[in-house]
Amino acid sequence: SQQGEEDPQALSIQEGENATMNCSYKTSINNLQWYRQNSGRGLVHLILIRSNEREKHSGRLRVTLDTSKKSSSLLITASRAADTASYFCATDAGGTSYGKLTFGQGTILTVHP
Amino acid sequence: EPEVTQTPSHQVTQMGQEVILRCVPISNHLYFYWYRQILGQKVEFLVSFYNNEISEKSEIFDDQFSVERPDGSNFTLKIRSTKLEDSAMYFCASSGSGLDYFGPGTRLLVL
Numbered sequence: 430s431q432q433g434e435e436d437p438q439a440l441s442i443q444e445g446e447n448a449t450m451n452c453s454y455k456t457s458i459n460n461l462q463w464y465r466q467n468s469g470r471g472l473v474h475l476i477l478i479r480s481n482e483r484e485k486h487s488g489r490l491r492v493t494l495d496t497s498k499k500s501s502s503l504l505i506t507a508s509r510a511a512d513t514a515s516y517f518c519a520t521d522a523g524g525t526s527y528g529k530l531t532f533g534q535g536t537i538l539t540v541h542p
Numbered sequence: 543e544p545e546v547t548q549t550p551s552h553q554v555t556q557m558g559q560e561v562i563l564r565c566v567p568i569s570n571h572l573y574f575y576w577y578r579q580i581l582g583q584k585v586e587f588l589v590s591f592y593n594n595e596i597s598e599k600s601e602i603f604d605d606q607f608s609v610e611r612p613d614g615s616n617f618t619l620k621i622r623s624t625k626l627e628d629s630a631m632y633f634c635a636s637s638g639s640g641l642d643y644f645g646p647g648t649r650l651l652v653l
Contacts, residue, residue, distance in 0.1 A: 460640065471646035472585070472633060517585065521640075526598055528573045528637035532585040 435518055435533045443541050448505040450536040452518030453498075459523025461494055462530065463503050466515045475503075475516075510542040544568045546645035548634050554651045555624055563619045563648045565634030573637040574617045576609065578602070578630040579647075585633065591617065624652045 435452045442448055452461070463475040478485045478494045478501065485492045491504040505512055515537050519530040547566045555561050567574050576588040589599040591609055606622045617636075621628055629652045634645040 462642070464644075469631075469649075472644040474641070474643070477641060519585075521642075526590070527592075528575065528635075528640070528642055529587055529590050529598060530575075530577075530585075530635075530642060531587065532577075534584045 435516070435536045437536060438534065439537045439539070441539045441541065442508060444508060444510055446508055446540075448508050448512070448538055448540070450503045450516050450518075450538070452501045452503070452533055454501075454518075454520045454531075454533075455499065456520075456522060458496075458520045460521045461492075461501050462519045462521065463490075463492060463501075464517045464519060464532075466517065466535075468514075472517070505538075508538075508540045510540050512538060513540045514538060544643070546634055546636055546643050548632075548645035548648050550648060551646065552649045552651075554653065557626055557652055558623050561621050561624055561650060563621075563632050563634075563650070565617045565619075565645055566615050567617055567634065567636030568638060568643055569615070571636035571638040571643075573597075574609075574611070575635040575637070575642070576619045577633045577635065577644075579633065580627075580630045588619070588632075621650075624650075626652050628652050 460479045462477045464472045476487050476492050478492050489506045494501045515535045517535045519532045549564045574591045577585050579585045589603045590597045608620045610618050631647045633647045635642045
């Protein structure tokens, strides 16, 4: 089964608008993380939210987690052209799989200047 | 800020050849991982390594793959006989305090 599936697959917005990306997962988690990847480059860690947290903020980023629905959302406010990238959620089931991440398919975000 | 490093950044090899991808994890981390990302696809877990042994591996990580921590700093992924479908970006990661740090990746192209 797929763990960590994002929607939409692609999102195109204008600079200054907000971008919301959603992630769903299937099994219980220890934490959920969001990563950013510029085209063909490495993974940049954005934010981690633990299973006992409901919301977390970091600068223009806001992440929510609903463990009852097994879903998370990433909101980027006042987007900039430089936010153009792929965004992935990744779940950490914890336990014996300490630190092992299961990634979703990602959302390709394009921010037009 | 500490970071995970990987070498080489790019590697081109012929099908059937052996490749070794190298990683230097963050020095006080104890958990190490390899992931791969085929072009246009999601990042996939390959293997985790702790206390000098594999703690978990995916079904992708078959007999052609092996990992090693040959000294106190390096962590390597060896692909014994590369196939065309091994072409991908390979990421190393290390974990401390529950947070994973990823390296910049090695782009492997098998011809």
